[in-house]
Amino acid sequence: MSDELVTMIAAALSAQGRELLVAGSKSALTSLVGIIKQRFTRDQAEVLDAAISHPGDDQRIAALSGLLATVLARDPAFAAQVFSHWQAVRYEAAGSEAVANTFNGNATTVLQLRDVHGGLSL
DSSP, X not given: OOXXXXXHHHHHHHHHHHHHHHHTXXXXXXXXXXXXXXXXXXXXXXXXXXHHHSTTOHHHHHHXXXXXXXXXXXXXXXXXXXXXXXXXXXXXXXXXXXXXXXXXXXXXXXXXXXOOOSOOOO
């Protein structure tokens, strides 16, 4: 998982995690927080809690991002689980009328479309 993506996840957890947890939300982001907390040790969970408790604190976000990157690199199955849930967070945030395109892997040509009316030729 790229450093940029991990930083994006850490920033989203920090920015929205607290209000969703306090509200008892059943959102995809709340689910992602739970998955990460289950995997983290107690000390690691404290880093997550600190980032959530202090939204927008760049130092806490950086600490969470670094920790998350390390854990994801060591556990590919966990990384896949986090990535999958992150896609759900993105989809949920986009709303029902938006498109959230995702591509992973190698390809010569990639097309991601929505609502094509008519022909398509390559």
